[in-house]
Amino acid sequence: MTAQTIELESQLDAIRQEAQAAIADTETLDQLEQLRVKYLGKKGPIPQVLGGMGKLDPADRPRIGARANEVKEAIQGDLDRKRTALQSAQIQARLESEAIDVTMPGVFRPQGRVHPLNGTIDQVLDIFVGMGYTVAEGPEMETDYYNFEALNFLPDHPARDMQDTLYLPDGNLLRTHTSTVQIRYMENNDPPIRIAVPGRVYRRDTVDATHSAVFNQIEILAIDEGLTFTDLKGTIKVFLQEMFGDLPIRFRPSFFPFTEPSAEVDVKWKGRWLEILGCGMVDPNVLKAVGYDPEIYTGFAAGFGVERLAMVMHQIDDIRRLYSSDLRFLNQF
Incomplete structure (x- = not known):
């Protein structure tokens, strides 16, 4: 394994750690979508890393390709779990904000009559x-x-x-x-x-x-x-x-x-x-x-x-x- 292969693996690990931390700190679904585009989009860091595979020894290329797929799947897993958690929190907050206190007196509205x-x-x-x-x-x-x-x-x-x-x-x-x-x-x-x-x-x-x-x-x-x-x-x-x-x-x-x-x-x-x-x-x-x-x-x-x-x-x-x-x-x- 060459030094260049080791360097690409390190870059992929750094991308994984950076994405994991960013996803963990996300508070809204809109922010989460922005992270998905940032890390998994066509212009994201993973495609940039894969762009340097042409300089690798042919024997090392499958290793980097497999590692890149692992990182993508891990980031996608983090995104899915975070999305589920944010959606659940959103539903719970709505339920709490729209809850009706059945013990409170109702609002009086006079009943209409037929003309x-x-x-x-x-x-x-x-x-x-x-x-x-x-x-x-x-x-x-x-x-x-x-x-x-x-x-x-x-x-x-x-x-x-x-x-x-x-x-x-x-x-x-x-x-x-x-x-x-x-x-x-x-x-x-x-x-x-x-x-x-x-x-x-x-x-x-x-x-x-x-x-x-x-x-x-x-x-x-x-x-x-x-x-x-x-x-x-x-x-x-x-x-x-x-x-x-x-x-x-x-x-x-x-x-x-x-x-x-x-x-x-x-x-x-x-x-x-x-x-x-x-x-x-x-x-x-x-x-x-x-x-x-x-x-x-x-x-x-x-x-x-x-x-x-x-x-x-x-x-x-x-x-x-x-x-x-x-x-x-x-x-x-």
Whole structure:
């Protein structure tokens, strides 16, 4: 064994000792990774030592190569053990820092409540779903076709003035009723149909104690063979009895462009008649607009404002209270 071979072995032993000491002093995983690159990377000290093997006697080269591999494996072993120890310490420190003292009193967070509008919507939908209806929804931004034309509103019909709304620069508008969903649903589904449609609608109303330019509606639609006004009256009666109990109900003749005949429905609430909803048999022109044959299919529809129901049921005197986000008001529900 030559002096140069002895020198290379000494260099490898020194690298091993230096790496061992550095790894032992490491405190973080990032530092440990830096040491791995320093000692085992392509530019580390071991490859530099192996670069001098060309000057060795051929008989000594395997000895230096084997010794270099021993040093690399020893350093890798030190790194793995140190990594395991650091990871365990990290986990233990996290467990200690995140530990919960179950003997300490909990932090009080007041429980939220369902908004009276949402509660009313949920109650109404539960009733209709129980009668076999499916909940359907649609866009609040609509075209004139879906909001008016397909629902039998002629371009110059006075009923359009009653449902004036917000018109957008692209020719679209904000829907004035949830009846738009009836058309969209019928275009994509064949009878029989029974849907309940909740949603926000927009009209040019002066805001006061009983009116709002933005409010919520729920509408129902049933299409099938042989449906009559009697089926409509029975459905409305069951719904109102579920909502208000066994109260007197009356139907008054009315007009809606998309139903014929049409009616307003009142309940006798606390000694006086209170208008609750509008309804009627689906106009044949509406059925034709979606490709249904009015000689085969008939249907009925009904719609009402959620705010009015909520105000009646909870004895609220001003519709604006429903939108104020005043906790003094909301905490009562």
